[in-house]
Amino acid sequence: MATARLRDVAERAGVSIRTVSNVVNGYAQVSEETRRRVEKAVAELGYRPNLLARNLKRGRTGLLALVVPELDVPYFSELARAVIAEARTYGYTVVIDQTDGEPDRERELIMRGASAALFDGVILSPLSLSQADLARRDGSDPLVLLGERIAESPYDHVAIDNVAAAYTATEHLLDLGRTRIAAVGDQPYDTGETAQLRTRGYRDAHAARGLAVDESLVVATPRFHRSDGAAAMAALLDRPDGPPDAVFCYNDLLALGAIRTLLTRGLRIPEDVAVVGFDDIEAGRYNTPTLTTISPDKAAIARLAVQRITGRLGDGPQQPPVELWAPHRLEIRESTAGS
Amino acid sequence: MATARLRDVAERAGVSIRTVSNVVNGYAQVSEETRRRVEKAVAELGYRPNLLARNLKRGRTGLLALVVPELDVPYFSELARAVIAEARTYGYTVVIDQTDGEPDRERELIMRGASAALFDGVILSPLSLSQADLARRDGSDPLVLLGERIAESPYDHVAIDNVAAAYTATEHLLDLGRTRIAAVGDQPYDTGETAQLRTRGYRDAHAARGLAVDESLVVATPRFHRSDGAAAMAALLDRPDGPPDAVFCYNDLLALGAIRTLLTRGLRIPEDVAVVGFDDIEAGRYNTPTLTTISPDKAAIARLAVQRITGRLGDGPQQPPVELWAPHRLEIRESTAGS
DNA sequence: GGAGCTTATTGCAACGATGCAGGTTCCCGG
């Protein structure tokens, strides 16, 4: 009894396939008697509709895909939670896939997902996807890009204002009287625009006060994990001209790694070095010291993304792609404010 | 041009539908000339196969579902990474769903996923699923249960030996000369068998040395988050008979929360209180102090689970459900060993 | 020049479900 089909149920209940379908879906009028017979047969055979077939016929699946680079980066798993919750209010189920930032996987998932009918829509947080990868697409698929922006893409884009956020973070450190503020997490030009926007905010905040940026304090990291932050911090501490008195990390994991290095080396936070992160992940709220950070409104990001997707699902006229900004705020905690 | 179909491509290329299908799938022999024409049409129309239809016909989807309670619990996201990697070696793509431990969602996903043909198989890490929920199923679906065991289930089960692991952790603390060891994370009988297995290991380790367990040191927590650990630790510290000298937490998040409370209260780790966690999540390796923990072999868990799933996918005779144990080891770090 | 192959291409049916339109049966009022 591999899998019972509508036909098997119909046979057993002595009615037509169509009637079984009606019962299962609650369509039309069905006599009490017939309904009972069908339901009995359904139960006995353990029938469950084949969603592939149903969706093929109906033209929709009720599934949204959320594609992120790394699930075990807390920012993405927390974002995933928000997206799942938001999608559920629209009756959608979210399935998640992880690309590890591999361009092939990201590309493949766009192809498969966006228009291969397995998913009704795709929310993609790209890491390595290039403009060329999207250029061929005409934007008619229900696809929303999160975070990393891709120039000239024909798709909606949801993010926070990275320049303003980085500006605020840097300003906060400047307000504390710090003068040698390191920026950790820069990326080379073609790798990530987001990191560069944050560097721009960092520079702008300095410029607004007429301060020059010590270029050697702007350090790039290969990735955005704790180990990268720990390594970058170690390198900063080993510099001949002494440690910085503050660090702005481009995400919380970098910041937590940096904090670990600082504490290991016997430095005090924030007295010796103040630390600001980015993302407001839960780990930062329970770290010792707790982490000051830029808190992007993940619920808002999820809401905007899901709304755009569902908005595009209707048959209405295609709207031009839009750029949406979710709010953010600075969350001040022990790593800059003392305990 | 909503979505181009095989037929549209065929029309444009001036060949039959079947030939286009052959080209797309690389089947059979196709003349160079024809192939070129078809590929040109495919590109021009932006054709991509409708996976629903293809899968309906082929009878498989190449998708495995991994269903976990909470993705932003690092253990699960790290496990997800392992499962994704393992599944990929078999040519499967993994999609992930999060249930929040809601029985309805877990149930629904078993139904939908396991035998509704959307997924070829399901790897489920249940939280609140009861025996009754599975009782009706005959076990013929390719479903593997992780972690929490469900009595009498007709499905394969993969986990580590929780009793032995908890025994080892407790023994480690006893070896350090600790005498008042708290256990944080117990669960009432009907909620989680895993927690009870760990409590059993904790008790057994005491019993093996002829020590009595102070029942008031075994504390339950509503969930397994940092905040639960922080609260439980605070309660332990406020007891009239003074703080314990060691804590065994049933997962790393609880431990990290407990550590936060201890540090806030001015206690030293491990001098005043030694802490052991469970799961070996990345956050514990970068915490200050770094966290001693039981490290389950997540890669092994993933491997066993995926192997069982793929093993059941063949047409071979159904094998009886098995109980598989993945290895684990104690990872000693600063929270018990000093720095 | 035709048997016998290989190569290239195709039509038909089917996967399992639903949309649509139609067909019975039954009951009612006139």
Add this chain to the structure above:
DNA sequence: CCGGGAACCTGCATCGTTGCAATAAGCTCC
């Protein structure tokens, strides 16, 4: 006793794809 309308049930076509088996065309070889 018949026309008209609910109420209930059904058959057919179809969603987009692939498996199967057959056809058509080209080539070799005696």
